[in-house]
Amino acid sequence: MKILAIDCSAGAASACVWQDGKVLGECYTNVKLTHSQTLMPMLCGILEYAKVELPQIDVFAVTAGPGSFTGVRIGVASVKGMAFAQGKPCAGVSTLEAMAENLRVLDCTACCVMDARCGQVYNAMFAVKNGVVHRLTPDRALSIEELAQECAGCSTPVVLVGDGAQLCAESAAFAAVDVRLAPEPIRFQRACGAAVCAARAAEAGKLLSAEELLPVYLRPPQAQRSLKRKH
Incomplete structure (x- = not known):
């Protein structure tokens, strides 16, 4: 096919x-x-x-x-x-969901995020383990502060991916949250x-x-x- x-x-x-x-x-x-x-x-x-x-x-x-x-x-x-x-x-x-595929080689929580402007992001969370991507949340629009609180409660390493990843990583809301920024070649x-x-x-x-x-x-x-x- x-x-x-x-x-x-x-x-x-x-x-x-x-x-x-x-x-x-x-x-x-x-x-x-x-x-x-x-x-x-x-x-x-x-x-x-x-x-x-x-x-x-x-x-x-x-x-x-x-x-x-x-x-x-x-x-x-x-x-x-x-x-x-x-x-x-x-x-x-x-x-x-498509951008979560970038992180298939990692065991992590994929925090897929896009800049939605007006203080919001588009986001969905995925569990990635042994090369399998499993959806944890629906696609949604929420504030960066709300997303940071959710990421802070994750038990596995959180990797930010998407065109809103750097926006979140550099925000005050994520300052105390342990997240990783996906490298540029697999970020978008x-x-x-x-x-x-x-x-x-x-x-x-x-x-x-x-x-x-x-x-x-x-x-x-x-x-x-x-x-x-x-x-």
């Missing part, structure tokens, strides 16, 4: 071609360009270098959220378009993690049609929140 996976849920963006447990090719960028500029050239390049044509892809996967509202929309729309055109199924993957969400999650979804019979694939935001967009406060 060949999976084409993409992630553009935050500042970094990546695309991956994955087949039966092997990464055939992956492209990753973390530059100050919009995903509308980088994503399609990245997809074309990775397919060319992996010697895979779009009709050969069996599943199209995307980190469907949480994350940047614009980035998530771009990623989901791109995958919906490709899957619809090819008549193939999709996998909408939790961004937080990657498309290969999304591909692994998509493969699990395929095995469990949880793939979606292009019409069924939707973004997951966890909270309303800033414009809606501002309007609600105004009223």
